[in-house]
Amino acid sequence: MNVKNTVKLTVILLILILVLAVIFFGIPLSKIVGYYDIPPVIDSINYGLDLTGGVYVVLEADTSTTTDSDAVDRSIATIRERIDALGVKEPTITKQGANRIRISIPDIADQEQALEIIGKTAQLEFLAPDKKTVLFTGDVVSDAKGVYQQNSSGVKEAVVSLTFSSEGKKLFADATQKYYGQIIYITLDGKVISDPKVNAVITDGQAVIEGVGTLQEASNLAMLIKGGALPVKLTPVEIRTIGPTLGQNSLSTSVTAAGIGVILIFIFMIIMYKVPGFISCIGLLFYIAITLLILSALQVTLTLPGIAGIILSIGMAVDANVIIFERLREELWLGKSVLLSVKVGFNRAMSTIVDSNITTLIAGLALFVIGTGTVKGFALTLMIGILVSMFTAIVITKKLLLIMYSTNILSAPKNYGAKG
Numbered sequence: 101m102n103v104k105n106t107v108k109l110t111v112i113l114l115i116l117i118l119v120l121a122v123i124f125f126g127i128p129l130s131k132i133v134g135y136y137d138i139p140p141v142i143d144s145i146n147y148g149l150d151l152t153g154g155v156y157v158v159l160e161a162d163t164s165t166t167t168d169s170d171a172v173d174r175s176i177a178t179i180r181e182r183i184d185a186l187g188v189k190e191p192t193i194t195k196q197g198a199n200r201i202r203i204s205i206p207d208i209a210d211q212e213q214a215l216e217i218i219g220k221t222a223q224l225e226f227l228a229p230d231k232k233t234v235l236f237t238g239d240v241v242s243d244a245k246g247v248y249q250q251n252s253s254g255v256k257e258a259v260v261s262l263t264f265s266s267e268g269k270k271l272f273a274d275a276t277q278k279y280y281g282q283i284i285y286i287t288l289d290g291k292v293i294s295d296p297k298v299n300a301v302i303t304d305g306q307a308v309i310e311g312v313g314t315l316q317e318a319s320n321l322a323m324l325i326k327g328g329a330l331p332v333k334l335t336p337v338e339i340r341t342i343g344p345t346l347g348q349n350s351l352s353t354s355v356t357a358a359g360i361g362v363i364l365i366f367i368f369m370i371i372m373y374k375v376p377g378f379i380s381c382i383g384l385l386f387y388i389a390i391t392l393l394i395l396s397a398l399q400v401t402l403t404l405p406g407i408a409g410i411i412l413s414i415g416m417a418v419d420a421n422v423i424i425f426e427r428l429r430e431e432l433w434l435g436k437s438v439l440l441s442v443k444v445g446f447n448r449a450m451s452t453i454v455d456s457n458i459t460t461l462i463a464g465l466a467l468f469v470i471g472t473g474t475v476k477g478f479a480l481t482l483m484i485g486i487l488v489s490m491f492t493a494i495v496i497t498k499k500l501l502l503i504m505y506s507t508n509i510l511s512a513p514k515n516y517g518a519k520g
Contacts, residue, residue, distance in 0.1 A: 102506055102507050102508050105503050105506040105507045106507045106509065108503055109503050109504060111508055112500070112503075113382070114505045116382065116385055116389065118384060118390055119389050119393075120385065120388075122138060122140070122141060123140065123142060123389060123392050124140055125140055125321050126139045126140040126143075133192040140398075141392060141393060141396050142392060142396075144396045145392070145395050145396050145400070146147055146399060146400065146402065147206060147401070147402050147403075147519070148204070148206055148401050148402060148403035148404075148406070148474070149192075149204045149205075149206045149226070149403075150175060150194055150342065150403050150404050151206075151402070151403065151404065152206045153206070153341075153342045154204065154205045154206040154341070154342055154362065155203070155205040155339075155340075155342075156202075156203070156204050156205075156336065156338075156339070156340040156341075156342065157202075157203050157218065157336055157340070158196065158200055158202050158203075158335045158336070158337050158338040159200065159201045159203070159218075159334040159335065159336055159337070160199060160200050160334065160335050160336075161175060161199045161200070161201070161332045161333070162332060162333040162334075162335065163198075163332060163415070164429060168388060171332040172195060172198070172199055172201065173195070174331065174332060175201065175332055176193055176194075176195060177388060178217050179201065179203065180193050182218055182323060183203075183205060183218060191203065191204065191205045191206070192204040198269050201334070202339070203218060206219075206401075222438035222480045224286070224287070224288050224325050225286070225287050226272075226275065226284055226285070226286055226287040227284065227286075227287060227516070228275070228279060228284065228285075229279060229282045229283055229284075229285075231285065233270070233505055234272075234275040234279075234284065238395050240264050240265050240271060240272075241262055241263070241264060241265065241268060241325055242263050242264065242265045242266025243262070243263040244260060244261070244262050244263070244266075244319075244321075244322040244323075244325040245260070245261050245319070246258060246259070246260055246261075246312075246315050246316075246318030246319030246321070247260075247261050247315075247318070247324045248315060248318075249261075249308065251310070256309065258312060258313065258314055258315040258317070258318040259308045259310050259312065259318060260308065260309040260312055260318050260321050260322045260325070261306070261307075261308055261322075262307040262308070262309065262325070263305060263306060263427065264305040264306075264307070266305075268304030268305065269277060269303070269304075272302060272305065272307060273301060273302060273303045273364055276301045276302045277300050277301045278290075278296050280298050280300075280301060280373050281298060281299075282297070282298060282300055283295050283296070283297050284296065285297070286309055287444065288321070290387055292307050293309065293311065293312065293321075294310050294311045294357040296310065296313070297398055303486075308322070308456075311407065317467070328505075329458075331489070335374075348514075353495055355407075357411075358407070358410075358411050358414075360413065361414070362384065362388075362414065364412075365384070365418050366381045366384075367380075367413055369381055369418065369421065373421075373425045373429075373517060374510075374515050374516065374517065375501075375504060375505075375510050375515045376421075376425045376428060376501060376516060376517065377425070378426075379497055379500045379501045379504055380418070380421040380425070380493075381496055382497075382500055383417075383421070383490070383492045383493060383496050383500065384414070384417060384418065386492050386496050387414070387417050387485075387488055387489055387492040389412075390491075390492070391484060391485060392414075393489050394484055394488070395481070397482070398485075400477075400480060400481070401477065402477070402481070403456070403474050403477040403478075404474070405474045405477050405478035406474075406477040406478055406480070406481040407477070407481070408478060409464075409477075409478045409479070409481035409482035409485060410481050410482075410485050412482060412485070413481075413484075413485020413486050413488070413489050414485070414487070414489070416456075416457065416460070416486060416489050417485075417488075417489030417492060417493050419456075420449075420453045420457075420490070420493035420494070421497060423449045423452055423453060424445055424446055424449040424453070424493070424497070425445070425517065426449075427444070427445035427446075427449045428441050428442055428444075428445030428446075428516065428517060429445075429516075429517035429518075430445075431444050431445050432513055432516060432517050432518035432519075433518065433519060435445075437513075438505055438511065438513050438518075439502075439505060441516070442498070442502060442505065442516075443493050446494065446498050450494065450512055451494065453490065453494065454490070457486050457489070457490050460482070460486055461483060461486050461487070464479045464480075464482045464486065465479070465483065465485040467479035467482075468480055470481065490512070503519045
């Protein structure tokens, strides 16, 4: 037994086990050193609407009311700010055609709230007693937030606190001076939400909107004001809510199916190819670890078609190993040594593996460029899987096989496919 190579192989396997443990289970360091846990890597992977449930909506912009060619793009930016303020993880907001916006919001608790917020025009205006516009807050507000304050009766109520920009500060001071003792109407999307009487000239650039309901409603209104008004009217043309039960069942079923498939592949490879088959199983574990780390690092949103792409690339990784090991076996049957057969087998299989994977990669790239939604997700995970599977099948498996043979453990030719 070659001790040096045995230690090297053992260290590689221990590192692989540690990485897989971190990916799937994390490390509870708080139980060991008293603080900080390393969370499972798979918890940082984003899951799509079909796995977590959520809201899917298509909005159509009425571009006939504006000459702004960028109105839809600016609406997308405003909607993104609003959804980000909800704390939603990885929403998908894309332009569909010339005047539609497609929005997917996964894993959101209050779906009705989300639908209300993303589509509200949020055009807040201060109107004079004759209903003429004094100022638009969307243009001159630097900050807005929902807070509690005591009203004139000493009762605590929720309000929206506004802070105006330097321009808004002057405009608001002029308005309160001009309409002192009169009512200034505050409207949201044309509806009066507050009608306070001006009892003082306000020169500090601060204003309060009363009568907005609960603190949550005040905070929502403040968020809309701060995020800015939509530059164009949006009408929902398709709204769907997807319950999380279907998604959770689909995810668990897919994971279970993938796990059973991987175990069956392990059994098949070890029975058919013995030592090379065992090494290919280790290579497949490397493939799984690398793929999940890449998905986490790139913040890829994983969907059911995306999972299908990963499973498909697992099959392609095994297919590459089968081609290699058949070439290796042919070389051994010609009477060559194990070491030479491994090198020649990999070299002979290289062109076949690269050609087949490149053609699939081109198809995946076409789907990613031309496709939309879940098709893009499938194409992206398929391409990542193909690249990683080529690396693990050609580089890692070959290196591990050579190290395994160098340990002089199970080094007899029959263990590598020679006729025995």
